[in-house]
Amino acid sequence: LTIYCQAQQLEFQHYSLEDGLSQTTVYDIIRDRQGFMWFATEDGLNRFDGYEFKVFKHDPLDSTTIAGNIILCLLEDAAGMVWIGTSKGLCQYNQQTETFMRYTNSSA
Structure with missing residues (x-):
């Protein structure tokens, strides 16, 4: 068996x-x-375009912002949607x- 590696x-x-x-x-x-490069950090979601970072953070007065600032995991699905676990x-x-x-989760 011969294996070539580069x-x-x-x-x-x-x-x-x-x-x-x-x-x-x-x-x-x-x-x-x-x-885009996406970074899950302890203080917000960071998106990098190769030149600069854009930081997304939770705003309690805006329901369209990210749910929390501690970002734990990231996934891009088959449709190209980015999912963020906070x-x-x-x-x-x-x-x-x-x-x-x-x-x-809503507490009952």
Whole structure:
């Protein structure tokens, strides 16, 4: 059995608070089909377009904002929708309006 391998060169970029990242504790990272990098942090959802960060945070007075600021996990589904798991519930991101649909547990 003969196996041929070619080393793959990987390139990493380090981002910090000075670059616009809202928090250095990152729980999850995804790249969506549009090329945006999404970072799940302890202080908001960060979207990176290759040049700058846009930070999405919870606003208790606006129901279209993300459910909570502690972002735990991220997923892009087969339809290209970005889903965000927060400490306060699940959210779906609307690319057209840059708003969030919240799916939270209601206490009875």
